[in-house]
Amino acid sequence: MRRTRAAAAAAVTVSLLATAATACGGGSAATGGGTNTAPKELTYWASNQGPDIAADQATLGPELKKFEQQTGIKVKLEVVPWSDLLNRILAATASGQGPDVLNIGNTWSSSLQATGALLPWDANNFEAIGGRDRFVESAIGSAGAAGKDPAAVPLYSMSYALYYNKKMFQEAGIEKPPATWDELVAVGRRLSEDGKWALGAEGSNLANNIHQVFVLSKQHGAEFFDAAGKPTFDTPANVEAVKQYVDLMAKDKVISPGNAEYDKNQSLQDFANGKTAMVLWQSAAGSFKAHGMKEGDWGVAPVPVPAGGTPGTGKNTNSMVAGINMAVFKNTDNIDGALKFVKFMTSDEEQKLLNKTYGSIPPVKAAQSDPAFATEDLTVLRNTLATSAAPLPQVPEESQFETAVGTAVKELFADAAAGRPVTTESVKARLTKAQQQMSN
């Protein structure tokens, strides 16, 4: 009796333990290039661009039908939420069981390029979709490491801008949005009173932290990776840059301490509810409308630059090149169809239509001239992309960098929120720790 009981307990235990050690499996020795064994079908993983998955299906569905009529190729669509997309891609890469065509966040381009799972866009492949020079150069720059054939093709482009609440500015007697950080802090002090705050932040959102400190790092003339691709997180200039961002809460007191724990776009909600007067965000118009704001309630201006500067290159960079790229899995069984599909999605007509719906900017030059992209909102975003945006570091370790430095900024925000001092030393210590995590 007792032995049976022990055996039963042991059996339960083993099956419970097993899940602890279960990691992702798979790993097929996929060969390079693609085949054309299934010429009538494609699988497409689209990222979630609209307010929800259903909206994306409604937007893309008719276009895929159009493509089917033109080519006879049926596209099976799956819209993958952002929280799952990277893990799904990694699993597909490891198992070799993925879609034919997929969307990737453009900051992942180099990391995914290093896996060798994505089709490189050499001259031939670009020729098949109408040529590389149809695309804006900065968007191509965010599709893979420099000097290598891009791992993807830009599909939707976005950039950061300063969104401000017109009514709150008016009430505080502020005539124009701040153009430099000093001005932002100055008007911010006037706006931050009576439970209202000047600026919103997503202190616990690692990716957003990275986007913000990347720009500040550029403005301090620093880089997070040197020319050889080695991390340089804790250089004095980077410490300054990160400290400047966290100081907006710690020292300047223009960000509410509560924002330190935000990671679910609560700052956009606060903005829409009139609790904060400004946010630094990418293509936020759609979200504001979804939260009940009306067009004209908010204004758009370029992200501030250092004193005396105007948005431009180098130290006057004021946005990352944000956007979505379109990639083809190298082991697709319908390589010709995949190329046709990318050509279709990046055609002038589709670019206009899709980017209009999603509130983004077409990375295809010819499509940008459409009057729909000349609104106040989009003009700011478009100019930023054209003149003063830089791609995030295009190194294979980009994904690790986002986690390590993003976490460092999150912890510094937590310090600031709890009233612990944020000093040059404490910032440097966090960045050094982040850098050590990279070189293991």
Add this chain to the structure above:
Amino acid sequence: MTSAPATLPPDTAPGRRQRGTAARVRRPGRPPRPGRLRRGALPYLLLLPALLLELLIHLVPMAMGILMSFRELTQFHIRDWSSAPWTGFDNYALAVDVNRPVGEALLGSFLTTCLFTLLSVGLCWLLGTAAAVFMQETFRGRGLLRALFLVPYALPVYAAVITWAFMFQRDNGLVNHVLHDQLGLGGAEHTFWLLGDNSFWALLTVSVWKGWPFAFLIVMAALQNIPKDLYEAAALDGAGIWQQIRRITLPSVGAVNQVLILVLFLWTFNDFNTPFVLFGKSAPEAADLISIHIYQSSFVTWNFGTGSAMSVLLLLFLLLVTAGYLLLTTRGRRDADAR
């Protein structure tokens, strides 16, 4: 998570008797073998599909995980990970070297998890047992209360924990609203629950809230099997409630407790969903449980070799604890039985 009922097949004894009768009626001239063989092999045949699936679903990935832990499996190799270079014990050396950031963080996370598990399992068991004992009395509304107590266990984990995440928010959360605004505890300044050291207590709260109904359910089931007359006899002999609980209730549910505490321990130690939904990809140091730490070391930084090595270490630790626990508790009870 999988779980299997840890009860005994109820028909062991009747089976044996049947076999006995079959042997007695067997005629002398007939060869005995085929029938007995068939009967002997049948249970194993029936078990075979389950065994094969178990092998496929659990043991193969486990073996893969162990294999991976000996390789340098970064993004450069995941597409074809037979091409990843063998690294021997490098991944393990990195994971246990407490003088370097990776090992130091792992050790910190391990200790946090130990403390967290101890507190969580202890509280879950205490609450579950207490509630089960109280629910033994018949009173009006007992069924309703029992059902209510089981709600946290029945809710989908994600929905439940995300609700807690909103309740713990500093500015608009319910917890701060009740504590600070309504009860006036701790001053008007709101507390951060999801950042800094408080995150440990927030995590513990959610974990206990989520875990104790299971303990309640199991102990309640065990209590149903204690004969009523034991209590009546004890009461006649002058035993109070507390003595009845100590002398009758607790010893009677000992066997169930043995398994219950083990299962709770393993679940809590391995719990991934709660901290992940509560804190996202990177948990605050005070609440950096080992499962989420390993996730970060592999999926987020794309270093699957190191992540696997950490998983294997975790597996070894849990196996060791489990074996030690079973050995100790089983021997303890055997001694008690012998007395």
